[in-house]
Amino acid sequence: MSKKITIDPITRLEGHGKIEIFLDDNGDVEDAFWQVVELRGFERFCVGRPAEELPRIVPNICGVCPSAHHMASIKALDGVFGVEPTPAAKLIRQLEFNSFFIEDHYIHFFFLAAPDFVVGPHSDPKERNILGVIGKVGKEVGLKVIDIRKRNRDIIRYLFGKAPHPEGGLPGGVPKGVTEEDRKWIIQTADDTVEFAKFAIQLFKDVVLGNKDYLNLILNEAYMLKTNYMSLVDEDDKVDFYDGMVKVIDPSGKEFVKFHPNDYAQHIGEWVEPWTYIRLTHLKQLGWKGLVEGDDTSLFRVAPLARLNVSNGMKTPEANKEHDIMFDTLGGKPAHHTLATHWARLICALQAAEHNAQIARDPMLTSKDIRNMNFKLTGEGVGCVEAPRGTLYHHYITDDKGIIEKVNLIVATQNNAAPICMSVKKAAQGFVKGPDVKEGFLNMVEMAFRAYDPCLSCATHSLPGKMPLKVNLRGPDRKIIRTLAR
Amino acid sequence: MGSPILSDDGVGLFIAGKLKDRIEGVDALATNLVGLDLLEIMRGYDRIFLIDALTTRNGTVGELKKLTLETGTLHLFTSHGLNFSEILELGNRLGIEMPDVGAVYGIEIGDEVAFGEEFSDVISEKIDSIIEEITEDIKKLVNSA
Numbered sequence: 001m002s003k004k005i006t007i008d009p010i011t012r013l014e015g016h017g018k019i020e021i022f023l024d025d026n027g028d029v030e031d032a033f034w035q036v037v038e039l040r041g042f043e044r045f046c047v048g049r050p051a052e053e054l055p056r057i058v059p060n061i062c063g064v065c066p067s068a069h070h071m072a073s074i075k076a077l078d079g080v081f082g083v084e085p086t087p088a089a090k091l092i093r094q095l096e097f098n099s100f101f102i103e104d105h106y107i108h109f110f111f112l113a114a115p116d117f118v119v120g121p122h123s124d125p126k127e128r129n130i131l132g133v134i135g136k137v138g139k140e141v142g143l144k145v146i147d148i149r150k151r152n153r154d155i156i157r158y159l160f161g162k163a164p165h166p167e168g169g170l171p172g173g174v175p176k177g178v179t180e181e182d183r184k185w186i187i188q189t190a191d192d193t194v195e196f197a198k199f200a201i202q203l204f205k206d207v208v209l210g211n212k213d214y215l216n217l218i219l220n221e222a223y224m225l226k227t228n229y230m231s232l233v234d235e236d237d238k239v240d241f242y243d244g245m246v247k248v249i250d251p252s253g254k255e256f257v258k259f260h261p262n263d264y265a266q267h268i269g270e271w272v273e274p275w276t277y278i279r280l281t282h283l284k285q286l287g288w289k290g291l292v293e294g295d296d297t298s299l300f301r302v303a304p305l306a307r308l309n310v311s312n313g314m315k316t317p318e319a320n321k322e323h324d325i326m327f328d329t330l331g332g333k334p335a336h337h338t339l340a341t342h343w344a345r346l347i348c349a350l351q352a353a354e355h356n357a358q359i360a361r362d363p364m365l366t367s368k369d370i371r372n373m374n375f376k377l378t379g380e381g382v383g384c385v386e387a388p389r390g391t392l393y394h395h396y397i398t399d400d401k402g403i404i405e406k407v408n409l410i411v412a413t414q415n416n417a418a419p420i421c422m423s424v425k426k427a428a429q430g431f432v433k434g435p436d437v438k439e440g441f442l443n444m445v446e447m448a449f450r451a452y453d454p455c456l457s458c459a460t461h462s463l464p465g466k467m468p469l470k471v472n473l474r475g476p477d478r479k480i481i482r483t484l485a486r
Numbered sequence: 487m488g489s490p491i492l493s494d495d496g497v498g499l500f501i502a503g504k505l506k507d508r509i510e511g512v513d514a515l516a517t518n519l520v521g522l523d524l525l526e527i528m529r530g531y532d533r534i535f536l537i538d539a540l541t542t543r544n545g546t547v548g549e550l551k552k553l554t555l556e557t558g559t560l561h562l563f564t565s566h567g568l569n570f571s572e573i574l575e576l577g578n579r580l581g582i583e584m585p586d587v588g589a590v591y592g593i594e595i596g597d598e599v600a601f602g603e604e605f606s607d608v609i610s611e612k613i614d615s616i617i618e619e620i621t622e623d624i625k626k627l628v629n630s631a
Contacts, residue, residue, distance in 0.1 A: 045601035
């Protein structure tokens with residue numbers, strides 16, 4: 001008699017999702033799915049609006065990735081209006097976007113990931129949170145996180161008018177330049193952030209890599225998944241968050257394809273399955289092959305580990321050193337270790353900090369040439385950026401007056417959705433045995449998807465309002481035979 | 487609190503906007519921020535009053551509920567970052583001056599929330615009386631302190 005375990009809703013995930021784990025007669029995991037049970041239809045909401053309204057609307061899709069949607073939207077508008085931003089405007093956009101990366105990545109690491117590694121995956125769930133982390137590493141670290149995050153938010157607010165839901169993006173540029181006076185505090189913030197970024201990586205090395213059990217967890221086969229990988233890279237194949245070409249490597253690390261973001265629809269297929277509302281992406285050239293890993297998979301992964309796997313290194317010197325250390329430890333590229341995504345995330349944050357320190361000193365930053373107004377409506381634009389959670393596409397089509405006729409968004413969590421399902425299944429198979437599974441092992445299943453930092457951006461409300469981990473064991477007749485809850 | 491583009495979900499934002507300059511000694515702010523951003527907003531205040539949309543099982547749309555921290559909404563208990571009580575606890579543990587909780591007001595909305603900038607007919611009809619009720623309750627609580 002097969003049994004089903006339901007983890008619903010998942011903890012520390014933005015939005016609504018649940019995990020279904022099916023046990024066979026022997027109590028082994030037969031199958032597992034990560035389901036998204038909501039449909040929102042945001043793209044339809046945009047139709048009929050002037051295109052220039054979208055950069056102010058899309059940041060409200062959720063409270064987690066506003067700057068990423070904003071930036072992708074601005075870049076799509078560059079295409080719609082046929083303008084290239086000026087070099088100074090591009091610098092300012094990158095300064096803002098790096099600041100967003102920094103605050104986002106540290107929220108994830110300290111608030112969502114560190115509880116598992118610093119407090120421990122089997123620790124009391126009541127302690128497995130940021131308060132427990134601070135209890136272990138000291139309140140000075142907590143104050144540092146809050147300070148660095150606030151000061152990077154100040155950069156966003158200064159440049160784009162409002163944080164975290166920026167409103168400053170304009171086709172062809174930015175609305176406001178940087179003064180020499182303000183350059184001073186931006187340099188100070190950027191320099192302090194570099195120091196903090198180095199501190200965070202050292203903390204990871206000391207607390208996580210320095211603990212043999214945790215290192216073995218990262219290297220555990222249950223947390224490995226062999227897929228293709230996708231990321232933006234610059235002209236030197238270095239990691240780029242804001243611009244560049246989209247590069248895809250196969251599971252062996254060989255370049256599969258490199259394409260301009262405008263051509264995304266030729267390379268990314270979307271597949272509908274009856275058990276989830278997320279359209280599952282895959283490499284179109286290979287066709288949909290289902291939830292399989294290995295050399296025959298058509299699935300690809302995005303997000304920090306994918307960026308580092310795909311690239312030839314980082315853009316900035318200290319981040320590049322850390323990139324080399326990571327792959328030396330993991331045994332070379334590509335690394336299929338899902339939990340190493342946390343490590344890669346800290347390296348990406350270091351690049352963002354170092355890059356901002358460079359931008360802050362760039363003489364062009366204070367140029368007054370911040371907008372190209374030479375508009376020529378083309379009626380179509382694709383904006384592509386590396387959102388913190390991975391490659392994000394905004395595609396707009398307008399009529400001859402610039403009114404939106406069609407919008408297509410491919411978001412990072414959508415790109416990772418099928419691999420998340422597979423990671424959850426492998427972790428469940430590795431750690432769940434029978435219906436009497438302990439909470440800590442279920443948390444280890446959650447750790448598989450938490451590494452992706454998935455975001456469903458849902459605003460659904462329900463009482464009691466807490467996010468309990470509920471485990472339902474069901475018989476073939478679907479009736480609950482036992483419930484476990486945190 | 488709420489989303490400005492999710493129809494009735496934004497009812498808390500609308501009410502906060504209407505409360506601006508309406509109660510002496512009370513600042514009103516409409517925000518769709520969560521997590522640590524709320525810490526930045528709340529730090530330094532004496533007391534906080536929260537207004538948000540919520541959905542309860544068997545709830546009646548348009549009903550106003552006064553909640554404690556043990557109940558609440560997913561906005562208050564967001565999973566991406568910190569939930570509301572954790573924010574207060576975090577601030578207190580770090581030595582940051584955090585407010586007491588005066589009250590949490592929840593306005594019952596339907597469980598099917600679609601993208602849109604208009605309220606449903608039920609919420610539109612009841613919004614004025616809800617604003618009045620919340621205003622009077624906050625005044626009473628502020629004056630009794």
